[in-house]
Amino acid sequence: MMDHQNRGHALLGPSKAYQWMACTPSARLEEEFPDTSSEAAAEGTLAHELAELKVRNYFYSVEFGKRKLTAAIKKKKKEHADLWQEEMMGYTDDYLDFIKSTALVSPTEPYVAIEKQVDLTAYIPDGFGTADCILICGDTIHVIDFKYGKNPNGRVSAEHNPQMQLYALGAYEAYRMLYTIKRVRMSIVQPRLPEGITTWETTLEELLAFGQVVKEKAALAIEGKGEFSPAEKTCRYCKARGKCRARAEENVKLAFSDGFRKKPPLITNEEMGNYLRQGTDIAKWISDLQAIALKECLAGNEVPGWKAVEGRGSRDWTDLDQVFAHLTEAGIPDAILWERKPITPAALEKALGKKEYVAQTEGYVLKKPGKPALVPASDKRPAITNKISAEEAFKEENDHE
Template identity: 35%
Template sequence: MSAHSIFSPSASHRVLNCPPSLMLCAKADDHPSPYAAEGTCAHELCAYLVGKELGWDAKDPVENLDIYNAEMQACAEGYASFVMEEYGKAKAACPDAQVFVEEHVDISRWVPGCGGTADCIILADGVTEVIDYKHGIGVPVSAASEEFGGNPQLMCYCLGVLEMFDGIYDISAVKMVIYQPRRESVSDYTMGKADLLRWADEVLAPTAKLALEGKGEFKAGDHCRFCRVKATCRKRAEHNLEAAKYDFAMPNELEDHEIDAILMIVDHLTEWANDVKEYALAEALKGKVYEHFKVVEGRSNRKYTSEEDVAKAVEAAGFDPWEKRLLGITAMTSLLGKKKFEELLGGLTFKPRGKPALVPKSDKRPEMKNSAEEDFKE
């Protein structure tokens, strides 16, 4: 891999906010999480199902996936249906519309050696669409961003699409879509071609140049979440330790504006502290000694050595060791299929009210009324 190719669209949000993090992360060990492995499997399944809907000849990948379950199948099927709906809309406006799945795009015009793989591209005259599938449930992802207008990763993909197809298609704007089924979220953001190219020239290219040279200023923020050096980064530590200096009084002495200020930083402090603890444990397991801490064995619960032997022993004693449970909605949908599920059980399902949560006002969910506490109790 060339030095330049270490800049990838998937890391663009972090690097554009904190340019020197690029070279630091390039030198750090990469330990792919099980969530990343699950996401890779989900993407492979999504690509197959979209291709199947389009009539492409492809082999079902399920038997070769390292991770697969009913929820993943349902999510991928929903994604394929969504892509086909969007393709249908594009076809209605532009009969020559085309779909590309897992298509490599190149943005080396702005970032030397940089490219990426777009999950789905729907090419059409006028507005061309790029759809990105996110299987993760822990972190909500939006097609828009306060800093750049659109999601930087998708903006990079869209630049690659313009490089490949602008001129073949009369593209005037790009529509960026994040499909995140496990958070029941589909977000989109449309940007004019001229605005996207201006961002590429004035923001992406110069910032990437700084990053590839190891220059620029460190900056802590939400973009630290997926940084490989987040646990040991001095700038992030300084940022959070400064926030922790807030002059806390006893809770019953805090005024409303003080509580508001604490709520603004408490999640970041907690996340940072957990990252440091996780890093320190990993280092201690390798042999590093910390002056005031040691590694001990945590609590555990007893497990059966063999469920089959346990069942036989209990049945022989005259007892029934089995419990029978109704399939959950996701598993039942997979068993029956969406259409049959709605036909048989559509009237037998409901969605209960979610538990009240205190979130920033930038959250897109509608605000509950003042009487929310009493309503929720009822």
């Protein structure tokens, strides 16, 4: 089975292709910064491992039957008790269901590869990647990627997605001698997001044309050449984002350019839209700068005009058992010492898993519409105008103050 944590990182990895294809010198610049991995990444790794087990069991039930699957899941649960959430079972089922339904409509018995390492050296020097699932259905390669993120800002569409197209190119190179491929379909399954499955289809010719662009960009990127191209999406996960000069200069230009200052007193809605779009990266850039400046100050380096101080502290018990025994003895009743709070629907779903949660709570859950939020026009959710009026939203906010 694939070791998800050590899938390996090529200098020009497919998951960062959206970055190094847009800003070719960024990959080399990033080498100066350490790797960071977060709890969300560890959770995603576990979900991927679980998903892989289920898909393996479905397609290779002879070698990896129900009993082996159950034992393997139990082991994972035990090894990662700190990360395990029952809801992970339901979300990985959603991924499996999508693959099953894709395989079932295939005109021929599909060829299936799970966690397939694909060779991309025809396009990227030393390039490789790992596709979660590749199906070959008739003359179509279908590449399916599982993403476990739950942040709506991390929503990724399959349409023209460089990472998916690279996996598809790798799959084509791997199977072109065995199958006649004409079409390429790519799906991203993000089961924790509403309407989280997107599929995009293209022709082999278009994919190969994309491959030529990759080749050119990769040749520049491997040398650290080309133009720096700061943009909100491009810079979002770049390790150099806090110290990159091109991004700094671009944001300063956006924020303080003459054009910005010489506008008439009232701005139009069109300008408002533009400023908001430009301002998104300015806000992110400032917070990246703050994070990196704090790190520098803590490391004892000088950032003129700034210093690190101790933030607001908090209190905690030295020994919970001891202090509670003492407080009880002092006559303080349990009703004061312990808070009893009803569990929220979201927390209950996390604890029980989706199936059990739905079975137990049907008819008891009140769905409240969220407060209106401003998002880019490209967001998949339908636009609203009056679901909750702005007045009500503010009233609600004031009520909570």
